[in-house]
Amino acid sequence: METGLNILKLSLYLSLAVIGSYAQAPAPFNGFRPGTCDHYECPTYKLVEAGYGFEIRMYDAALWISTSPIPAPSMTQATKTGFRRLFSYIQGDNKSKVKMNMTAPVITQATPGKSVYTISFYLPKKNQQNPPQADDLHVQSWKPTYVAVRQIGGYVSDDVAKKEAAALMESLRSSDWILPVEKSKGKSPAYIVADYNPPSQTTARVNEIMVPFNM
Numbered sequence: 001m002e003t004g005l006n007i008l009k010l011s012l013y014l015s016l017a018v019i020g021s022y023a024q025a026p027a028p029f030n031g032f033r034p035g036t037c038d039h040y041e042c043p044t045y046k047l048v049e050a051g052y053g054f055e056i057r058m059y060d061a062a063l064w065i066s067t068s069p070i071p072a073p074s075m076t077q078a079t080k081t082g083f084r085r086l087f088s089y090i091q092g093d094n095k096s097k098v099k100m101n102m103t104a105p106v107i108t109q110a111t112p113g114k115s116v117y118t119i120s121f122y123l124p125k126k127n128q129q130n131p132p133q134a135d136d137l138h139v140q141s142w143k144p145t146y147v148a149v150r151q152i153g154g155y156v157s158d159d160v161a162k163k164e165a166a167a168l169m170e171s172l173r174s175s176d177w178i179l180p181v182e183k184s185k186g187k188s189p190a191y192i193v194a195d196y197n198p199p200s201q202t203t204a205r206v207n208e209i210m211v212p213f214n215m
Helices: 002-024 075-090 159-172 178-184
Strands: 045-050 054-060 063-066 106-110 116-123 137-142 146-151 192-195 205-214
Touching: 045 192, 063 075, 075 106, 075 116, 075 159, 075 192, 159 178, 159 205, 178 192, 178 205
Parallel strands: none
Antiparallel strands: 045 054, 054 146, 063 116, 063 137, 106 116, 106 192, 146 205, 192 205
8 A cells, every 4th residue: 555655656756847847948839920910011930939938930031121229228128219210211201101010020230339220110021022121111022031939928118128048049959940040140149139019019929039141
């Protein structure tokens, strides 16, 4: 009887240990593009791998409209400034007076070693061939590229972005992708913060940390 009870206790202990280990592991991606892309046009990509705490995507070539580098004390402040200018652009504040639909995501990219940031909107497909011009904005052309991605919620502060970028790299270390990422971008690569929601949306927010890299 005592032996059976000890076996039962051991079995329960092992079950709890297994549950605990899974609870600590980062949740795997589900392989779907962010849900807010159901409401906004997004850049297209192919899912290459959905891992634990990361996703590898192959983005198709696309055009983005971008601000000049914005000096700012923080990424969040620069994003607000850039968003206002870019939103005005799609509302018709451009040389062609063309209005465009809102797209997703809005991306923020830091300049390594400097407190300056570039904010970009994805251009709608119907405007990709002939994007409207603006004096203080420029068009960026993205070639097909691999991107390592980590999805997070809420509003992304500078500290959260740095923490999640480090977590993305740590997740990649358990995969074969760490070698091409580090070879292409280094051990602490510059990252992009992608926001899929309007600033006024306070719940169910979707953000991503992105690290483009070459194979």
